[in-house]
Amino acid sequence: MSFKEFNFYPKISAGIATCGYTTPTPIQKEAIPSILDGKDVFGLAQTGTGKTAAFVLPLSQRLMNGSRKKARALIMALADVVASGRNH
Numbered sequence: 001m002s003f004k005e006f007n008f009y010p011k012i013s014a015g016i017a018t019c020g021y022t023t024p025t026p027i028q029k030e031a032i033p034s035i036l037d038g039k040d041v042f043g044l045a046q047t048g049t050g051k052t053a054a055f056v057l058p059l060s061q062r063l064m065n066g067s068r069k070k071a072r073a074l075i076m077a078l079a080d081v082v083a084s085g086r087n088h
Contacts, residue, residue: 005034008061010048016057025050 003016026033027045035043035058049076051078060071066072 001029006058006061008057012057012060016038022052025054027051028054028057031055032067035059036061038062 001024002022002067006024008016017036025045026049027043028050031041031043031054035055041055043054055075059075063072
């Protein structure tokens with residue numbers, strides 16, 4: 001499987017290619033389709049497995065459509081874990 005199969009907007013695909021990514025990680029393969037379908041997702045994976053991209057890429061795709069005058073996404077994370085990269 002490659003990132004091309006997700007049919008992201010060209011600018012998102014270009015960003016993925018610029019970073020040198022071609023193949024999604026297991027968490028990305030599982031989460032991205034569900035998020036693109038508008039489903040809520042709870043994911044658990046080790047540090048460095050691509051969790052951030054697993055939600056940011058499809059969320060960016062969804063946010064490119066529709067109104068920009070109201071909140072349409074909520075991301076909840078433990079700030080100290082995200083900032084430091086630690087596992088708790």
